[in-house]
Amino acid sequence: MLNGEKKIARPFRWAMVGGGRTAGVGYKHRTGALRDNTAFQLVAGAFDIDPVRGEDFGVNVGVDESRCYPDYKTMFTEEVKREDGIEAVSIATPNGTHYEITKAALEAGLHVVCEKPLFFTVAEAQEIKELAEEKGKIVGVTYGFSGNQMMLQMRAMVEQGKIGDIRIVELQYTHGFNATDKADAISEAQKWRVDPKIAGPSFVLGDLSTHTYYMSQLIMPNMKISKLLCDRQSIVGSRAPLEDNAFVLMHYENGAVGRLWTSSVDAGCMDGHRIRIVGSKASLEWWDSKPNELRYEVQGEPAQTLIRAMPYLDESCLADERLGALHQEGLSDAWANIYLKFAVAMDAKNRGDEETLKNLVYPDINAGLEGIRWIENCVRSADAGAAWVEFE
Amino acid sequence: MLNGEKKIARPFRWAMVGGGRTAGVGYKHRTGALRDNTAFQLVAGAFDIDPVRGEDFGVNVGVDESRCYPDYKTMFTEEVKREDGIEAVSIATPNGTHYEITKAALEAGLHVVCEKPLFFTVAEAQEIKELAEEKGKIVGVTYGFSGNQMMLQMRAMVEQGKIGDIRIVELQYTHGFNATDKADAISEAQKWRVDPKIAGPSFVLGDLSTHTYYMSQLIMPNMKISKLLCDRQSIVGSRAPLEDNAFVLMHYENGAVGRLWTSSVDAGCMDGHRIRIVGSKASLEWWDSKPNELRYEVQGEPAQTLIRAMPYLDESCLADERLGALHQEGLSDAWANIYLKFAVAMDAKNRGDEETLKNLVYPDINAGLEGIRWIENCVRSADAGAAWVEFE
């Protein structure tokens, strides 16, 4: 049970690149990182592409005016000169800038937290992974939903054989907010997402499905895809070549099969983020719209609904408990969980505590890299006419 | 609103082939056909492959001993001699016998109702279709779930443009009752389903997904598949070459895309029969586990739950209403609805009333034929290595 007491000697001095007033995701980072003030303290930022607005915003969230920077380069240059300079930075900018900012941050000696999808290519991710290792730094990826502790419950149940051998994996992350192209033209947050130069080789595959794909890996760490097929569409034609809808079929090395559907044109859908893992004995199902519940269905027995915070849950799940039974946790709690783990990982890395790092389940650089690999394989299949491709 | 008052001059004299004591589906036929005694009367039967058991059963359900026959051939031969002989017959036998019995029935001058999947090949279905036309008889197919009047509500809403242009079709019919192979060995009803000689070229594609595929056609009569891909598995290996799990991807002629998942190894799943139609403005969703509800989700508006029997529903839906608001209808009511339409169709055919036949929405020989076509295309794709195939 987490109650805000410190897990590390002192909070990291932390900054943000992007995530200012006009970016919805910025608040998720801050509310995650600053949850208890014992993991991170926000001391600097290059919050906005508009430096004046960025400074105004920074001051409003408590950053000293002198440490509100016009851009990330200046911030890294200036902060490195300070004795109390930043130690970690979160990157909440459009996809196309992740690679260069992460690289610069590592070279400036900073731990990094970056938005998903991490970069455009696996090659970039491998390069950054090596750089991070060389620099002794952590790169975390904000698969925010994955901080929901029911993921750890599912992971534990899978590992304990509670569902038997995994046979079928059913993943979905769909919504309908882009059923029309209206926002493509007017929303800053949406405009770049359908521009391949900034968004990269995919829209919803990267924007939505990498979350769900990572969660599936977290739950079933031993399941490896052997081949897949991706059929992607630009249902709203102006989005071509980027997809706003995609179906993926998967074959796993153990013989299991799977599906994923991701879409932002699933009109009216408000509960389309779901995971179902079917085993030989039972299934597990979780819906993001009911984040405090887990459905455990043993064939031939009454279906069970497991509820967050209850003592019958696995200790790995209960370890991330904050509010207690009957009290609903939500996405802000999930973000707080992963940011706390980022801090613990950074601290362990600084101390050379490899044992802690090995046992910590959180979205690290490998999770980011695997997300890119997922997109690359999907795009390769889709571009080959929705053909089966070996998963590379 | 239906209240049992007659729709046709007098009930048809009706018999069954199969559907005896050991066959669960037989009761669904009888409870559907005999619902109000104004559509059909059960007067004869060859209920069982075991003639003694069949006669005992027949007498117990009210058939005169003298009209409980040892097999369908005898029944057709003997009944034709009677002035009050049977006029219609329902076939509730294993798949492999449907074709020959249907043919014999038509040749004996009977209207036919047959279980799905109708036959093994489209060629057989076309032959029977021609024979039925020649004989002036109806062949109905018991896609029982399709009798739920919410299907007609969805059809009406689609036609009225309530969801805009159809973009995505999401179909599922899964359960977990065959998660192990236990029943394959001991259950008469299950044994033949995994024997290709009797079941035909598919297990769950025919046994489950033809229902859902037909319902999708009923809801969206103008949507034609242009190509599809089917990835099928024998998750329980002993079932090979028949599949107990299959994923299908579909492309429609209008540019829409779709998916279907069918499985009998979806362990623990008791709510896996679902239809979601996504349009450019809104979506419709129906779950067989909540058969009295329909979800109507307009993008950007509060989700609506439409409930059976309410006055805001379309008149085509309300026409099949039986119990009224607040009163749950179930599968037996759905079967009663389709059997009533079979009777109306048979009567219209007898009277040469083509107008009635044209407007009646029910699972006719074409629906049966299209179900076989569906299976054929799926199997062809699956056998080609889960490759895309043109829908033929």
Added chain:
Amino acid sequence: MLNGEKKIARPFRWAMVGGGRTAGVGYKHRTGALRDNTAFQLVAGAFDIDPVRGEDFGVNVGVDESRCYPDYKTMFTEEVKREDGIEAVSIATPNGTHYEITKAALEAGLHVVCEKPLFFTVAEAQEIKELAEEKGKIVGVTYGFSGNQMMLQMRAMVEQGKIGDIRIVELQYTHGFNATDKADAISEAQKWRVDPKIAGPSFVLGDLSTHTYYMSQLIMPNMKISKLLCDRQSIVGSRAPLEDNAFVLMHYENGAVGRLWTSSVDAGCMDGHRIRIVGSKASLEWWDSKPNELRYEVQGEPAQTLIRAMPYLDESCLADERLGALHQEGLSDAWANIYLKFAVAMDAKNRGDEETLKNLVYPDINAGLEGIRWIENCVRSADAGAAWVEFE
């Protein structure tokens, strides 16, 4: 498992009083009684206060014109003369006529099935109970919802101690169809319900809550109310003195407490028929809007959802199974269940088989009498200013 095979030597010759074309409830009786043609056969009727309409209707549901009677008195008089005269009659008329018709039927030597609330006073019910005993006849009461076999599952689980000692009883039957007084003026079915001369001393207490109260007795046969308090209102003032909303508090002899809410002004409510039984260890909950499910919540364990037809259910529940797992049953199946039990009871009574009668769980004259007692006590409390009254 029921499949339509006969439970009694031959079906009873059966008639209806009321329940014609304009009465929604009539169809529920017929669809229940005639479900398999092995319990009852409809051979006569005085279906309508309008004899012409009644005859037309009767012929349409298959009754011989000569046995469509203008009124119940004529029917009883004429049928008694026939060798193949009726043996049982169902009464589906407004409340105010139940007593006289039931009495006449018993005196004509008929078994009776009557709508709820049975009569106006406990005294009437006791008189009829004695008359039925004297005549050796059954009087059944159509608490139709109670035929849902999950009631028997709850009964079995309570008896087996699965929830521990009963502590709290939570009953509700509310809807909103009378939120305005519109139907009071124009609907034949509603007009008399708010007329105390015809409806009796209550509206929703009798029309709705007697169902739920009986179901609670069926589930917990040993629980006796010691005192209660009823606070009733005419929310739509024109209905005074009859209530369209009532709250009841109950104390049971074993120290348990309970509540009931009944209303027809619960605007928009379509899922307001619910039963929750709280024990010292666990609770059971059933919603009529999800009639195939039962929620079993053991304190400190994952909540269980029991689903109709599954082998883990009690054999008493499974005995009334018709359609099998995954196949939704609804209210028509529940009515078929109770009508089958009426037939079994009538047959046992005719044969003097007291053993069968003792073990048969169905809504008999006592259930009808207790429903009236329930209303009487509620009304007495309400009329005393919503005061506590001893349950008499």
Added chain:
Amino acid sequence: MLNGEKKIARPFRWAMVGGGRTAGVGYKHRTGALRDNTAFQLVAGAFDIDPVRGEDFGVNVGVDESRCYPDYKTMFTEEVKREDGIEAVSIATPNGTHYEITKAALEAGLHVVCEKPLFFTVAEAQEIKELAEEKGKIVGVTYGFSGNQMMLQMRAMVEQGKIGDIRIVELQYTHGFNATDKADAISEAQKWRVDPKIAGPSFVLGDLSTHTYYMSQLIMPNMKISKLLCDRQSIVGSRAPLEDNAFVLMHYENGAVGRLWTSSVDAGCMDGHRIRIVGSKASLEWWDSKPNELRYEVQGEPAQTLIRAMPYLDESCLADERLGALHQEGLSDAWANIYLKFAVAMDAKNRGDEETLKNLVYPDINAGLEGIRWIENCVRSADAGAAWVEFE
């Protein structure tokens, strides 16, 4: 939309009394107050009745060792001497100490936030209210659930006449965590709750139902109870005279009626915190277990499900939005909302900004006082034998 930007010139210097390591509720206060570091900063505390444990805890949550005090008296005395002394204090101690600590805090010139139920008597609350006015200080009460912005949506819809005239109020807050007396003996948090000397005149009425009662007042500010009846029980006998279950019936001045059920022996119940408001045209329903949804049921129309963050919601509701559509908020967000309003109220009070205070909807001293009045009336009725009492 809230994104952490400051609403007041600078955060208040804030301390806690109680809420240390062993008190679950303490974290809710801290996570609420410190959400964005722009409303409150935790600078001091008397966190624990065990001073050593309290200091250790305080240091762990970032409080300077020198400002971790052994008790509230010392804290108030010492802090008042500092130039940077605390300006506001939250009280998260057992009920019996609320009055004296609140009084001391106000006399020390502090704004106060206090747990519910605020005090034991209305007289105490009125005295404190006057003291607070005299001192120019705010007293807020942590009805934490009420911070869910869907409460404001309901309030807006009620005010805009969306449900018509209010007719029925249905309130429930039940769980089963005290189904046995096990925790009474061993849990520090539970032991005092069943001790009238510390808990005051009620257990669940104060501990649970005051939340729900306040929420009902927030939603329907114009609805005044005229009389009520409370039937309370000590289902687990050792808890007498305090109740672990209570039923309340209410009559409102406008003629509406209502009910409330509160219980901690509702075995297995994990979704028992619900509010339903029935109007002449429609109903609104909210369940704490689905905190991001609101059910809007217009009689005769499809039921609507309103979902948090959607643009169709009222601006008063959207003003408290943090995470955006599709992203679940939970109880920690609700607490953050009310703590932000506490800060805004304190700041307005300091600045003499009565306009802001007048328009701010949050649980103030009046809300605390009304909660006590609620308990007093319930207890008075219960102790009179569950008799109707005028609401005073």
